[in-house]
Amino acid sequence: MEKFIELITQMNSFDLIQVIFWGLAGAISFYFSIGNARVWTSISIGFFLIFLSQAYGINPWGHYQKLTAFHYIVGTVAIMMITHGFLEYYVFCRTFEISGNKLVVYMSTLGILAASAGFLIINPTPSPNTIRNIRMVENAIWVFLCVMNMELVRKIYLAIKGSDISKGFIAFGLVFLLIFLWRGSELYLQVFQWDRDWQDILTLMTDEVSDIDQYMGRVEFSREVRRYAGLLSGVSVGATFSYIYRLLK
Amino acid sequence: MFLLPKGNPLFENLAVTKLKLPEVLSKLSTGSFTGYSSFVFQASTVILVFEAGKLVSALFEDRNGKRQNGFEALTTLAELMVTSGSGTMNVYKLSKDLTMCIHALLEGETLYKAQELKLIDINSLLKRIKDDQLNGCLRIYTQDHSAMIFYKEGNPLGFFHDGSSDIETSSSESQKIAGLPGAKIDLFTTQSVEEIMGINLLEVTNIQKIWDNSVAINQSELEKTSKDRQERDTKLVSVRLYELEEQVKVIVGEYVGRVGRGIVDKELSENGGNSCLIDDAGFVKFLNGVERAAKxxxxxxxxxLMVEKLNLxxxxxxxxF
Incomplete structure (x- = not known):
């Protein structure tokens, strides 16, 4: 507990607020998944998993590299679950077919996470560079699937326009736009090796020199976009689920 | 319509729908019946005259005065018995002589028809009947009254007038009608009883075949009517179901939005079409499906609110329905 409090006090206050908002959003979305139709389960579990992936900063065992890598894998699973949920919702809008049950979704998610953990356990401890690669893959998947989800959300909105919940999908569109900015800016920094992880690797492990000083303006801008978009994403997810909950009540 | 003396009633007001013509004729024939049988329907009457079990006359007359006799009358009788659904049969036993007179009235040779009484010499007519030893019937009538005098070999057998049920011996009513202004006469003659006995319609017509044919035609008509009705009913139900389906789509669309119609279509197709809407179990399944999607x-x-409106x-x- 002491270590947990120590970690929190060491954390950047902005990052801490972000984690707290993702915690609230995760709690709301998880609660939403319990009382609602099966199609919502994947979506809400996905958003709940974002909190888990973001919580590595307050994880007392976060210094274990395998656990850090696991946080990023959880983040990848999160967006895949969300996308799966929106795809199912889109299929429902076109065919009105509702199949499967919640337990299968919960168990499948647990199974995927267990398999990911197993993958990390049976492989060598990931180096800081490997962890950064995993994080970059996560961000790439997030960016790609956010664009896809924005298109899905648009199509769903057009299909169900006029129903109580249709405006909730506009809110989801905003959520994915913010997540796209958040993850996109992070990916941008990673692709050009201007991210903090790479800077640490350069300083500690190599003799290479970074060109970050030449592009400090765009780096700072991207960092700010990442910070604020990340924070607003958490806020928007919590607000969107609260709004949808109210619409469906 | 026919107004005939009742003689000795054997059966009266038997329901025609329960009778079969071949059986009736067979019974009257084998019982050597003499007299006549009347079949009274709503708009027509058929008289069958029997002489010692032989069917000597068959006459059909409808409300408009249209007449048929012989084979045609028997065919029409069979059709009426099968199709009318109502009607009564009466059987009256008469003497041979009177039966002969009835035959004359129904199918005999017409010597005078609608002859105004004031234009003829009634005494010479009566003399002629006597002199020629006519067998037959003299009908005296006005627009409102009618009387008949039956003759055998020129001698009156009896008098019959409307309002009476049997032959009378008094000529007073006949004379009274003859004295009325505008009175007319018909004179029908026939052959002797012995000659009439040579006729038997039952021998020259296949009653069973006529009956079977009428039954078959009626059956076919009934089947056709039933089929038409079924088709009409099916069409009507189908139209009503379509209207109900539209109503349901409007209600669901009102709450769910434009996807409502699609949800209804999908649930209807999964529950066997729009007929599930009027089937208790089917409607419960349909409603559960719509509810599940609407959630x-x-x-x-x-x-x-939507479920309440749909239920209503x-x-x-x-x-x-």
């Missing part, structure tokens, strides 16, 4: 789109309050619409519609 993804609208609030619980609106779902409750279905209950109303069911009373019309």
């Amino acid at each position: 993804l789109l609208i609030s619980g309050t609106n779902i409750k 619409a279905i209950t109303d519609a069911k009373s019309g």
